[in-house]
Amino acid sequence: MSDHTELSASLFARASAVTPGGVNSPVRAFRAVGGTPRFMASGDGCHITDVDGNTYLDLVCSWGPMLLGHAHPEVTAAVQAAVSRGTSYGTPTQAEVELGEEIVARTPVEKVRLVSSGTEATMSALRLARGATGRAKIVKFAGCYHGHVDALLAQAGSGVITLGIPGTPGVTEATTADTIVLPYNDQAAVTEAFAQYGDQIAAVITEASPGNMGVVPPVDNFNAFLARTCKENGALFISDEVMTGFRITRSGWYGVDGVKPDLMTFGKVMGGGFPAAAFGGRADLMSHLAPEGSVYQAGTLSGNPIATTAGLTTLRLATDEVYARLDQTSATIQRLVATALEKEGVPYVIQAAGNLFSVFFVESSEAPVTGAQQIRDFAGASAQVLPRFAAFFHAMLDAGVYLPPSAFEAWFVSAAIDDDALAKLETALATAARAAAAV
Ligand code: PMP
Numbered sequence: 001m002s003d004h005t006e007l008s009a010s011l012f013a014r015a016s017a018v019t020p021g022g023v024n025s026p027v028r029a030f031r032a033v034g035g036t037p038r039f040m041a042s043g044d045g046c047h048i049t050d051v052d053g054n055t056y057l058d059l060v061c062s063w064g065p066m067l068l069g070h071a072h073p074e075v076t077a078a079v080q081a082a083v084s085r086g087t088s089y090g091t092p093t094q095a096e097v098e099l100g101e102e103i104v105a106r107t108p109v110e111k112v113r114l115v116s117s118g119t120e121a122t123m124s125a126l127r128l129a130r131g132a133t134g135r136a137k138i139v140k141f142a143g144c145y146h147g148h149v150d151a152l153l154a155q156a157g158s159g160v161i162t163l164g165i166p167g168t169p170g171v172t173e174a175t176t177a178d179t180i181v182l183p184y185n186d187q188a189a190v191t192e193a194f195a196q197y198g199d200q201i202a203a204v205i206t207e208a209s210p211g212n213m214g215v216v217p218p219v220d221n222f223n224a225f226l227a228r229t230c231k232e233n234g235a236l237f238i239s240d241e242v243m244t245g246f247r248i249t250r251s252g253w254y255g256v257d258g259v260k261p262d263l264m265t266f267g268k269v270m271g272g273g274f275p276a277a278a279f280g281g282r283a284d285l286m287s288h289l290a291p292e293g294s295v296y297q298a299g300t301l302s303g304n305p306i307a308t309t310a311g312l313t314t315l316r317l318a319t320d321e322v323y324a325r326l327d328q329t330s331a332t333i334q335r336l337v338a339t340a341l342e343k344e345g346v347p348y349v350i351q352a353a354g355n356l357f358s359v360f361f362v363e364s365s366e367a368p369v370t371g372a373q374q375i376r377d378f379a380g381a382s383a384q385v386l387p388r389f390a391a392f393f394h395a396m397l398d399a400g401v402y403l404p405p406s407a408f409e410a411w412f413v414s415a416a417i418d419d420d421a422l423a424k425l426e427t428a429l430a431t432a433a434r435a436a437a438a439v
Contacts, residue, residue: 034390048402066414072416075314153166185218199233201233216380333425356410359411361384399424
């Protein structure tokens with residue numbers, strides 16, 4: 001049980017005095033679920049332990065990176081050895097060459113450029129797409145998150161195809177005027193947008209399989225349709241695999257649907273828990289980048305030797321057996337969640353994209369739909385009973401399971417989850433399902 005939170009509460013008060021909202025990334029603040037965010041002090045395998053000494057089974061995994069679990073001995077040793085040789089030189093190093101080679105070997109990209117965050121990766125991919133095509137407009141989908149890039153922090157207007165309106169103060173209308181926001185999985189909307197703006201569209205950017213509105217996989221070969229439509233119109237298809245890359249399969253969602261994008265973005269797992277991300281794609285497109293070409297992009301800590309060592313060691317340990325184990329663990333957890341919720345009569349939908357999945361607490365008391373994908377877009381994902389998720393989340397937390405503190409997030413598994421952890425999870429789920437039923 002995790003009923004002592006005094007030290008987390010005291011750190012949160014101190015944090016709130018010096019940092020907006022007490023956190024350095026908004027979702028950590030528990031605003032969606034209420035309560036005191038837990039300040040973690042250590043991690044080991046599938047567990048994280050907070051400053052009050054409560055240990056949790058971790059189903060967030062740092063929002064994706066910790067594929068192998070926390071403090072993996074081989075990753076830790078490689079990082080310690082790298083640190084002892086110095087932490088940054090501002091010159092090329094061998095580890096970044098090897099990480100680049102590993103990414104090229106695992107994915108369809110021919111050339112890759114390393115950066116330090118997923119946000120930088122998508123921002124740079126957009127600039128490259130605009131530079132290479134000489135066009136301005138970008139198509140994105142409502143509910144897909146690509147980091148806090150100004151042009152991508154746009155909300156849809158009221159019509160199906162509207163130019164984006166700024167999604168946050170501080171982003172100007174001019175910045176989002178070239179962003180077209182469409183409903184996800186809506187082929188007709190994409191066709192209409194290209195009919196209207198076809199020769200102005202530089203790129204369509206999409207999460208390869210969205211995980212930032214909860215898990216809402218593409219239906220009816222949506223990615224293949226996007227790739228084809230882009231090709232027919234001289235636009236580029238950018239697949240954002242920051243969340244899915246190297247997590248769902250050796251490559252990512254590409255390993256599931258095999259649709260070849262013009263450009264791709266990566267992050268999370270490839271940094272092994274350090275700030276490393278990348279964008280890559282066709283060699284002819286990547287050659288537009290400085291110093292080969294004229295599209296400028298750079299970074300003081302890009303390809304940092306510690307981050308690249310952690311990422312490379314993680315990827316080398318992420319073998320086919322690891323991905324098979326992740327799939328199996330994920331399927332078991334999904335089954336345990338379904339059983340617990342059904343027992344208490346709580347309506348739910350579970351959607352999965354490989355080992356990524358999320359649980360939607362839906363309104364309908366009908367039996368969960370099997371077969372057809374119930375939630376296809378952001379509007380569907382938004383129709384959740386949020387107070388039910390909050391009750392479920394807190395009961396899980398009290399029982400020692402750390403879930404994403406928002407109903408719009410994927411659950412992340414690690415290869416370190418073992419039978420003891422699954423037994424703990426099953427017990428927690430029984431209580432949490434009752435808490436959700438009581439809302
Ligand atoms: N793209 C996707 C699909 C993401 O999930 C995220 C982060 N959750 C980003 C981009 C941004 O990555 P970062 O937080 O490293 O900037």
